[in-house]
Amino acid sequence: MEAKDVCVEIENDAFYSKFLEDNVKTLISENLTVTDQVNKLALGIEKLGKSLEKQVLAKHNDLLTQASHISDLETTLESVQSQVQSLLRGAQKLKDRVVTPYQVLENQTLMLERVQTTCNLLRHTSKIIMLWNKLISVKENPAKEAIILFELNELINDYNFEGIVLLDEILKEVDHKRKALLSNATASLQASLLNGDKTKLLQCFKVFHNLQCTEEQIRNTVENILNDLKKEIGNALQVKMEGSHFELKKSGSAKTTPGKANMMSSLDFKIILWDNIEKLFKEEICNSCSKVIMLQNVINELHAIGNFRNIAKNFWSNLSQIFSTELEKSPLAVNQSIEIDYPKLLKCFNDLHSRLKCKDLEMNRSCLSKWENSFLSKSLGKLLEPVRSMWHLNQVPTMDQIDNAIRVITEALSISLGDKQLSISLANSVAKSIKQMNMEAEQRLSMDSDVAQIIESPTSSQQKNAELCNAMYYFSSLIKRVLINMNAMLPPESIQIVQNSLKDISSLPVLQLYAESIKNSLYIILMTMHDEPDLTRADDPTGRSLSCSPYMKELQQFVSRCKDIYLSMFREKSALTECCNNIAVVCIERFIQHVCNVRPLSKFGRVKLQMDCKHLETALSPLVSDFTELADYYRQLKALYLILEKSPQDIAKSQSEGACLPYSLVMMYLFSHAGPQLMAPHTCAGWNIQKLMQWLETHKNERERIEFVAGALQRYQNHVRDNQITTYDEVYPVLLQLLEDGRKTLKK
Structure with a gap:
């Protein structure tokens, strides 16, 4: 059996395949006994052994060659190892030659650094002692003291002088003197602002500049002023409708009920509130603004201390915001009173601005928009109320009703004097009331078929229309008179708005x-x-x-x-x-x-x-x-x-000299001097006089009219030629000349 086949057989066999897996699993099969498993395992080993023998026998030459190569490789590896050892020994020697000088250099650098630090400490100590001695000699000059103290502070902050006994007392004294100088300058600043002493204020800021704390001092000063004003504003606006500390004067000897708070009348409440607000603006706010203006002016003179151009502007913006916030927190009755008498509040701001005469103090109106919008809304309601009531009761308003509406309009325009933006806003409200008045009148005008009859006596509709027109004329004439009387006080924009609203009346x-x-x-x-x-x-x-x-x-x-x-x-x-x-x-x-x-x-x-x-x-x-x-x-x-x-010839002459009548009408007239054969233009056209008048009404262009007359002359010329008449009408040449002159005039 081939080696490949043995491997395939083992891989596919369920028993042998377990021994090929990497993970640890139970190798004992449950289907075979242990003896059978051992026998089968021995059989498999035997098959593998025989397969290995066959492969060794088949490739023994290759194996021998590989074995000889392994021997050569071992020899090469031994040579490389000896070279590596030699290289390591060389590297160690190099390391020893580099590290030793480095350590020496490092120690010397550290020593040099310590020497340099010691020198700097000695130099700084010497300079500190010198500046200290100099400081003692300039006790009466705070500005120079501030310069020296700032330099001393910079030197002291550069190094840690702890342990230098020589400087212990000096360092403490420097810190003490700096705090004392800063404290004195701050106190002098407050006193200078209070007294208006510009010279001392200049000296204070020279000290702050030399101590490099100008921005901090400005910020703290302005914040303190704003905080003080915040309290004053809050106190001025905290007016309650009841309180035992108010004694109201009543007729007779009326006594208050024991155990109950005296109720303040609405009038007394308003008087107290506006007295508080006017006093607040005339005294606390005015004094605070004066301080800030003086502060701004002094800093502007000291160009060297930096760019602080917006101190007053930012202060005024913050003040407006604080006033708005405190007003928001005030009692409901206070807010309602401000809404009703909002122009008084604006007058307080504007009077303050006029008194201070500082262009940087521009009120931030957005902070007061809530009260301004409420006031304008109520003002518009007041302006529209008399207009609606007069038309609700009568078809034609009476003079008394119109006078009442004019009185309300005059009051609305007059209460805005002194504030351009409010005046323009109220002028827009007045314009709305005028438009409402005009709209009501237009709705009641009669447009029936008999409103323009001129045969019988005036009808009731005609009389009513005339009365409406007269009432509206009376209304508009009174408003125009009001505008004339207030012309010097109202802004031109406000006057223009109201005048524009009158154009439709x-x-x-x-x-x-x-x-x-x-x-x-x-x-x-x-x-x-x-x-x-x-x-x-x-x-x-x-x-x-x-x-x-x-x-x-x-x-x-x-x-x-x-x-x-x-x-x-x-x-x-x-x-x-x-x-x-x-x-x-x-x-x-x-x-x-x-x-x-x-x-x-x-x-x-x-x-x-x-x-x-x-x-x-x-x-x-x-x-x-x-x-x-x-x-x-x-x-x-x-x-x-x-x-x-005049004769036709004289007429033509005067026309060439610049007469007033149009050429077309003069030529039409001259046909009346001619004989019956020279027919008038409308007669040539077959029109009667009524048709001619209609044509002239719709054709006002002089060129069209002249050409209309020219047609009649051309027809007459054709008539003379067709009938072989030997002479023209004596007017005909005059008409031709006027026709030519008229055409030339049109070309110019």
């Missing part, structure tokens, strides 16, 4: 409804101009005394009636003036358009229209007190008056 929207109705009626009246027979009369008007046309008389009566009955109900002069001027402008514009398009028009008719131009001013006088305010429209009316008496 105007009678103009309601007046515009009347204006539209009046303008529509005026359009109808002016349309009847073309039905006047006098405009086509062939009579000679020379020497005659002519009156205005019937339509002009009707227009005059209508305008006067509208002003007296409807527009006079409104009291807001600026809105009424704007509305009336707008009506007058539209009336003049439409009158000029009609006059320039009357067909046919005789010489008598032109004189009649001249009279109408004069009377138009009279008709519009109830609306317009100063016609110069109408600017170009009034000048155009005057220009129309002059054109009515």
Whole structure:
């Protein structure tokens, strides 16, 4: 059997395989007796022995070769071992040559270090004794003492001088003198701050700087001031509503009930609280701030001691935080009083700032935001209350109710004087109340179909609208008067906020409804101009005394009636003036358009229209007190008056010299001087006069109007050419020239 097969057989056999495992297990099989196991084990050993013999016989040459190699290896190993031993002996010798000098050098270095330490101790001792002697000689100069003591302290801290008898007393005295000097300087600092002695304060900080403890002293000084103020603030705010130590003055000889605490009235409580706060700011806080300001100024002068530029600023910020914290801890009644009279607290801060005149003392308003927001919330409620109540009770507020609202607004603006931020915040609250007032009025304005009728007497809706507008005008005018009176005291931002809120209050929207109705009626009246027979009369008007046309008389009566009955109900002069001027402008514009398009028009008719131009001013006088305010429209009316008496050639000449009327209207007018074949532009288009007015209303661009007239001229030119007419109408060349001039003007 091959050796491989023997190994496989042993590995696969359940009995033999147990002897191949590494872990310790029971090798005795439970299925075989001990004798059988021993026999089987002997058989296996025998098989292995035979297998080994076969392998030895098969590879005996290789085994012999390996055996000879082992002998050579042993010889080589013996040689290596002898070399290793020789190397170890050499290393030992080298070690002896290195270690011995190193130990010698180490001992010498240690000795040198001790010598150097001894020298330094002797040198420091000598210097300490020298500085000590110098210290004794400068007893009257604390600043120099501080320099010497600082140097001594640095020298003493460098080494341990324990055991040097010569320095024992000196070291104790140095420590004692340093503490004494620091203590004296600290006491002098407090006294200097209290007395305001800037010279001594400078000397103190020179001492602190020389002792290298400036920052610590500044911090301790400011902390002490803040701690003292914290106690004072707490005491000032701890006012209770009851206490046996208050005796309230009452009418008669009223006696308090024995065994019960006297109850303090709300008024007495507020008086005591605000007396405490005002006294706190005028005395304790003011004195403390003055100390810190002086401290800051002195340190700023001593540039050499370091950068401590924010002492006052940080102090003020911490003070604001402390005040806020103490206020938080104060009784509820105190907090409520602060919320109600918050401007008084701000005034205390601002007065203090004005008194101290230090730019670094800027109040940290965020610390007081709780009370400021509560005050603003209550102020807004107070401002809105009269507005809501006046509209709740009546459809139109009375003057007394408006006066009450104005009084509240004035009070709100006045209590913020002296503090810009609070003033702006209250101005925003005032603006909200004004907007609320305007919104309430707008909701009650009637927009029914009859609010703009101008035929019958004013309806109840019209009267109510006018009353609402007048009430709002009265309201806004009073506020504007308040702003004028307080202009020098209120910040510009606050005034601007309130003024912006007043922009939406105007009678103009309601007046515009009347204006539209009046303008529509005026359009109808002016349309009847073309039905006047006098405009086509062939009579000679020379020497005659002519009156205005019937339509002009009707227009005059209508305008006067509208002003007296409807527009006079409104009291807001600026809105009424704007509305009336707008009506007058539209009336003049439409009158000029009609006059320039009357067909046919005789010489008598032109004189009649001249009279109408004069009377138009009279008709519009109830609306317009100063016609110069109408600017170009009034000048155009005057220009129309002059054109009515000129020939076409003169009109063209004056137009080239810079007349006021637009080229398009002048050309439309000149068609009235032409014969029937040169038809007016609207006649060429097949329009009636009403259609022409509508077109002019929607086409205000001068270029479009000139081209509209140019179309009529082109049509006339085609008519002359088609009918082989030998001569043009005498007005035609004038119109062509004006057309060319008008186009050139538009190109400029």
